Amino acid sequence: MxxxxxxxxxxxxxxxxxxxxxxxxxxxxxxxxxxxxxxxxxxxxxxxxxxxxxxxxxxxxxxxxxxxxxxxxxxxxxxxxxxxxxxxxxxxxxxxxETLDVTMPGVSRPIGRVHPLNNTIDRVLDIFVGLGYTVATGPHVETDYYNFEALNIPADHPARDMQDTFFLANGHLLRTHTSPVQIRYMETHQPPIRIVAPGRVYRRDTVDATHSAVFHQVELLAIDKGLTFTDLKGTLKEFIRQIFGEELPVKFRASYFPFTEPSAEVDVQWKGKWLEVLGCGMVDPNVLKAVGYDPEVYTGFAAGLGVERFAMVLHQIDDIRRCYQSDWRFLRQF
Incomplete structure (x- = not known):
């Protein structure tokens, strides 16, 4: 076909x-x-x-x-x-x-703010870094040696009592101050040394308007040949002038700390009344010996302040507990 x-x-x-x-x-x-x-x-x-x-x-x-x-x-x-x-x-x-309607109102999100405690730490560190200090940090869980022994705190000191310090089952403890950072730093560095150590610390305090079991400190340490109490006073007066923004009357009162000798409390006249703002002193020779420094060659000074104390003064906060409650009505003011 x-x-x-x-x-x-x-x-x-x-x-x-x-x-x-x-x-x-x-x-x-x-x-x-x-x-x-x-x-x-x-x-x-x-x-x-x-x-x-x-x-x-x-x-x-x-x-x-x-x-x-x-x-x-x-x-x-x-x-x-x-x-x-x-x-x-x-x-x-x-x-x-997928067209985006730009005429529609966007989703409103509140702008974050720096917490008053972080803001205070930042201000303190900025001042001391400007004075030539280096920021140093250390662990929150410490040994008895770094927290007490190396800092010339004797075995019968009240701070070693379980009613004052959080001890752990293995014999370690939650640091009661940031001073152990100074010991650890000195063990691995030779003078001259100028450090500032911020951080959280822990003590078995009864919580009230001015006390907390967890709070923050900033400590400074300077080690060099020929440092005197005059150098300490000059450093702290300059710090106080910068943190408060003006020249204020400052008073050094004799005090006692196991790791400094002589020791002093520093008061500032603020808004018509005297406020205790920090403690200080010349580094005790026993502390220098503990890290292998010769106290006949080197001297040093140290000081420590409570961050919450400064934040409450600078921002006129009436209760320390407000700093930890995450209340937006409080935090939005800063």
Whole structure:
């Protein structure tokens, strides 16, 4: 059975018309790909029609080949145009779905503020770093040696009582001051030394308006040849001038600390009354010996202040417990 040239031409024209209509009606890229395979794939309709070319005479085959190529190119062009149209529509739909309405009010989030205790620590450190001191830190869990023994605190000192210090089951303890940082630093550094040590400390105090079992200290230490109590006084007076922002009357009262000799409490006249703000003194020779320094060659001074004390004075806070309650009504004032 032979196939006429006119029949094949009619089949090709019909195929092209059907394909053009089907391609124009596609709404997704997936549907378009299915039509491409249906008409132009290896087993597609165009290929099936062209298989009948073998039944034509040699004179008719070139004419049919030209027509087949024309149909194929037309379908490819139609498919490509529709593909671009669908892709553009897909992009526009995505843009419309993801459009941000800039006229809508944004979600309001409160602006964070620096906690008054952190702010006070930062101010203190800025002053001492400006005076040439280096910031040093140490562990919160300490040994008896670093917290007491190396600081010339005798075994019968009240601080070694479990009623005053948080002792742990292994014999270690939560540091009662940041002074152990000074010992650790001196063990690994040689004079001259000028450090400032901020940090959290722990004591078994009864919590009230002016006391807390957990609070913060900043201590400073200077070791060098020829340092005197005059150097200590000058350093602390400059610190007080900068932290309070003005020249204030300062008074040094004789006191006692196991790790300094002589020792003193420092009072400042602030808003018409005297306030005790920190303790200080010349480093005891026994402390220097404990870290391998020769007290005949080196001298030094140390001082320590309570961060909460300064924060309460500078910000006129009436109760230390307000600093730990995370009350937004309180914190938003700073």
């Amino acid at each position: 032979t196939t006429s040239l006119s029949q094949i031409e009619t089949d090709l024209q019909t195929l092209q018309q059907e394909a053009d209509s089907a391609i124009a009606l596609t709404t997704t890229l997936e549907e378009l790909e299915q039509l491409r395979v249906q008409y132009l794939g290896k087993k597609g309709q165009l290929g099936q029609i062209l298989k009948t070319m073998g039944k034509l005479s040699p004179e008719d085959r070139p004419r049919l080949g030209a027509l087949a190529n024309e149909v194929k190119e037309g379908l490819q062009t139609q498919l490509e145009n529709q593909r671009q149209t669908l892709q553009q529509a897909q992009i526009q739909a995505q843009l419309a779905a």
